[in-house]
Amino acid sequence: MPTHEESTGASRTEAREEPSPGVLGAPTVAMLEAHLAPYAAHSSRSRGRRYPEPAPVARTEFQRDRDRIVHSTAFRRLEYKTQVFVNHEGDLFRTRLTHSLEVAQIARSVARNLRVNEDLVEAISLAHDLGHTPFGHAGQDALNDCMRAYGGFEHNLQSLAVVDELEEHYGAFDGLNLCFETREGILKHCSRENATKLGELGERFLKGRRPSIEAQIANIADEIAYNNHDVDDGLRSGLLTIEQLAEVELWQTHYEEARRAHPRLDGRRLVHETVRRIINTLIVDLIEATRRNLLEHAPDSLDAVRAAPPLVAHSEPIAAQAAELKRFLFKNLYRHYRVMRMANKARRVITGLFDAFTDDPRLLPPDYIADDPTDQPRRIAHYIAGMTDRYALKEYQRLFVINDQ
Known part of the structure; x- marks a missing residue:
């Protein structure tokens, strides 16, 4: 699924996630987990x-x-x-x-x-x-x-x-x-x-x-x-x-x-x-x-x-x-x-977004439009759940405020 607009262009750190092979003196898994109790989860025995x-x-x-x-x-x-x-x-x-x-x-x-x-x-x-x-x-x-x-x-x-x-x-x-x-x-x-x-x-x-x-x-x-x-x-x-x-x-x-x-x-x-x-x-x-x-x-x-x-x-x-x-x-x-006042506003925003996208899925970003209509509600839920607070508020304004883009 595509990321929301706050999260674009942030992939450079992931490129360093996998360490280079052949690290001199690197400890083995057995060494790293030698202290663990028998009832602990050992990564070498993971279900994969x-x-x-x-x-x-x-x-x-x-x-x-x-x-x-x-x-x-x-x-x-x-x-x-x-x-x-x-x-x-x-x-x-x-x-x-x-x-x-x-x-x-x-x-x-x-x-x-x-x-x-x-x-x-x-x-x-x-x-x-x-x-x-x-x-x-x-x-x-x-x-x-x-x-x-x-x-x-x-x-x-x-x-x-x-x-x-x-x-x-x-x-x-x-x-x-x-x-x-x-x-x-x-x-x-x-x-x-x-x-x-x-x-x-x-x-x-x-x-x-x-x-x-x-x-x-x-x-x-x-x-x-x-x-x-x-x-x-x-x-x-x-x-x-x-x-x-x-x-x-x-x-x-x-x-x-x-x-x-x-x-x-x-x-x-x-x-x-x-x-x-x-x-x-x-x-x-x-x-x-x-x-x-x-x-x-x-x-x-x-x-x-x-x-x-x-x-x-x-x-x-x-x-x-x-x-x-x-x-x-x-x-x-x-x-x-x-807190209840803000919760009430939150419910209105979430419900408004869901109803708008359900009524017309063409309002969604293209990658969230399902090929199978029966999958559409879950795709909408994925989109809304992935939003930050401020992104949800912006999206609500885009859909319901006349002078917003």
Whole structure:
């Protein structure tokens, strides 16, 4: 699929992705992964790629996956996709890109302590939101409503479509041709109906099995990241107050601890000190609770991990506190009237674009016009989902504002 106008002319970096062969003293895959636990995902034992390729030089298969994701067009677009606040509302609020980087940082810390594959967990973390629509969850919900009669829309499946089909960088195949384990980790959720269409990749949803430890880590790192940076952005925006957060045990415990440690601290620095302490508590608890689960179930291979119950988890007390924080954010931030106003605008933009393109596909760029009319709604969804916030707003203006070109 063609890229959107913000992303043209950015392919020079991809040319450096494949390292030159014959690197003097390059470590072998066995050396690079010698520290991994038996239950970790080893790239040398990967289920492989959809299209066979020669083995990489001086890096593992999962390192290659991570590099391809970072060099992808969809990854660059995340800089201009909403997390909670639309990009033009402020320069310091998180975007999908900064969120993905924070998830990767948290996930790598956990992976290192559990002796599992840091490269795989980083690849999954960086790719997990590649299929997200503009305007965050409001955009996703609107596009799902538009696509309800055509199979629906879900950003995890869209992320998989991006790496399997929509990226155009390689001569031999569409997509990024990632390893099975990376693709499996990207697919966090999937309905049984969609799972039946995905072959081997959908089997775990049909059989009630788990993904790798690395995928489980990325999943919880995602929650740790967005809960805490949404608190930070909510306070920065003025939509949340310190007084409101006092009712949340996880916040108040660490806020009081930070004040005792730094009695003269206030303002943004006190917020940062509190948030960093919460993140540290959540990470340490996750590592310790997961170690206990690993000792109890003693998986000796990735297959044993798949057959076990979920192994990566918080302790019950910390899980309860994290859930309380999540409920607080839903009520006080995500349902704040200012966020809801922007969400309403987002739905109008997404719905307007979809309806206009459905009524007359000739309004689409030529490469998004399907030969088979039954494929047209999905092609429209691909086009809209790939848009950044500002591109979607520009496209809406082009279609509906008389004096716009």
